[in-house]
Each structure stands twice: as structure tokens, then as C-alpha cells.
Amino acid sequence: MIPHNAYVFVGDGRKALILRNEGDTKFPNLKTEQVFENDNPPTREQGTDKPGRGFASVGARRSAMEEADTHAIEEQRFAKGLAAELETLVREKNVAALVIAAPPRTLAELRKSLHEEVKKRVIAEVDKDLANQPVYEIEKVLTA
DSSP states (O other): OOOTTOEEEEEOSSEEEEEEEOSOSSSOOEEEEEEEEOOOOOHHHHOOSOOOEEEOSSSSOEEEOOOOOHHHHHHHHHHHHHHHHHHHHHHHHTOOOEEEEOOHHHHHHHHHHOOHHHHHHEEEEEOSOOTTSOHHHHHHHHHO
């Protein structure tokens, strides 16, 4: 149940939508308020170097370092930025109710980064990736 004038955040590591319910709880009518996009190519396109090597100071031991997952790091950074945007939204628009829909990894990052004032207003969390769905499909999923 999404109350009238409640905000809905739908996002993943690349795209996020902030929607507002102009309808009522029985018949929601989500309208797009803001769209955020993050150009985040796969890790293979971001890094060209081979993984680093570690050498023990004594003996002949060598070890390859794990390559940084720059794609995942950028998704985390994007989620933290979105948490800041949600805080601004809550403060400026005096949001009373907020629904968050995001894939599990993004949802976890948002939970860690959300300000306490935003957390108080979250009425529901949906762990699904709906960021690339049309608004009418988002409405269907959230009201099912």
C-alpha cells in the first residue's frame, strides 16, 4: 500500500528513479520526479593492467593480487550518492513515506548509507531490480 504523495525510489548500480504517487493507496499513479544515470562500463572495459604481484621479502614466494572490481566499486559509490539525494529529498519535500525498490546488493549499500531521518520514513523495501522497467510495471510489482 503506497499512500498518496508517498515517494518511491527505484534503482540499481546504474540507474535510479524517484517517483511520487499522485493516486491513492488503492489505485497508485506513479509519476517520475527525478532520474539519475551512472555511466558504469564493465570492469574489463575500465582496467587494462594485469593484476599486481606481491613478493615475500624472504624466500621465493610470489603471489598475484586480485584485480579490483572497479564496476562494483562504482556501483557502491553511486548508491552512496543516491542515499545523499534521498536525504535531500526528504528534507526539502518533507517526505512522510518512502518505498525503496532495489536489487539486494544495492539495497544493502543504501541501508548502510541512508541517514536516520530517511530510514524513519521508509515504509517498505522491495529487493527486486525494477530500474529498467516502465512505470506501469513498477506499479504492478509494488501493488501485488
